[in-house]
Amino acid sequence: MRVRFGYVAIALNIADGSPNKTVTATSLAKIADQKGRINRLRRLTQENLATTLRILRYNAAHGIHFYRFTSKTVPLATHPLTANTWNYLADFASEWQEIGDYIKSHGMRVSAHPDHYTLLNSPKTEVLAASVKDLDYHVNMLEAMGLPTAPQLVIHVGGVYKNKESSLDRFVSQFNSLSDRIRLRLMLENDDKVYTAAEVLALCQEISVPMVLDVHHHYCANNGETVADLWPDIVRTWHGAIPKIHISSPKNMKEFRSHADFVEVADVLPFLTMAGKFGQDVDVMIEAKNKDQALFKLLDELEKIPGINRIEQAVIEI
Secondary structure, eight states: OEEEEEEEOOTSTTTOOOOOOOOOOOHTTTOOHHHHHHHHHHHEEEEEEHHHHHHHHHHHHHTOOOEETTTTSSSTTTTTTTTOOOOOOOOTHHHHHHHHHHHTTTEEEEEEEEOOOOOOOOOOOOOOHHHHHHHHHHHHHHTTTTTSSSOOOEEEEOOOTTTHHHHHHHHHHHTTOOOHHEEEEEEEOOSSSSSOOHHHHHHHHHHHHHHEHHHHHHSSSSSSSOHHHHHHHHHHHHTTSEEEEEEBBOSTTTTTSBSSSSHHHHHHHHHHHHHHTTTOOEEEEEOTTHHEEEEEEHHHHHHTTOOOOEEETTTOOO
């Protein structure tokens, strides 16, 4: 089994490695001239795109084939103050294309995770409309990069809204109403409080969407199911594609749901041992505060374990 590891958004090992440069709506509103506002957004977006490309080059140089984009590449892209006032796709068409070409030429896998306010099962029409707008923004970026339609956007099921069964039914209905260009890029992830891995798996099977297993979240919220119980069926939701999972360590026992700075071997090895028995390759997204530094620390520790062969800086075989 081959396992590739990736990290989220910011590369701490390179200078100025954050592609999250942004501005608050309050600050932007203080710029009276609309042209001045747009120029500020353009400068920030240009910087974020340049940093993204530098990060991808850094990843390629260090054998990292799996990476999650920030959702903040284009600041305030869907905010009412700025939406539809400038074309961030056309303005940076060559930059988007350059990033996409680099990804494809290096065989990288990329994803994004729209923010927690993206709620497809909300009973409020305005929340649903904002959620679809946010998903459209993410798909716009992927299309501008020329990346093929594939599961690249991870979302959660959403809230309970006093009735979990009706909320699940509403998710199915509102998910099915999405355009293909959005719907076909989505994956569902179990969360740490409400929708367990087993519940999300059942939903994924119903609507034929890949499931992203978050191992840490599973330990936070489950009804006694083990990862081994669920893993074969989770793999099947990918229909032959390589599954992706999320791993992290709890910050501490009191703040168990929060992510720690690094990932402890003890929090990932049981999964790797279990998955190794099935022989299915898997991509692992590290959700740790220390980003790429956490990735390299974990790989340095994993390669010392008998039966694990580190074949690249961010790739092992079991």
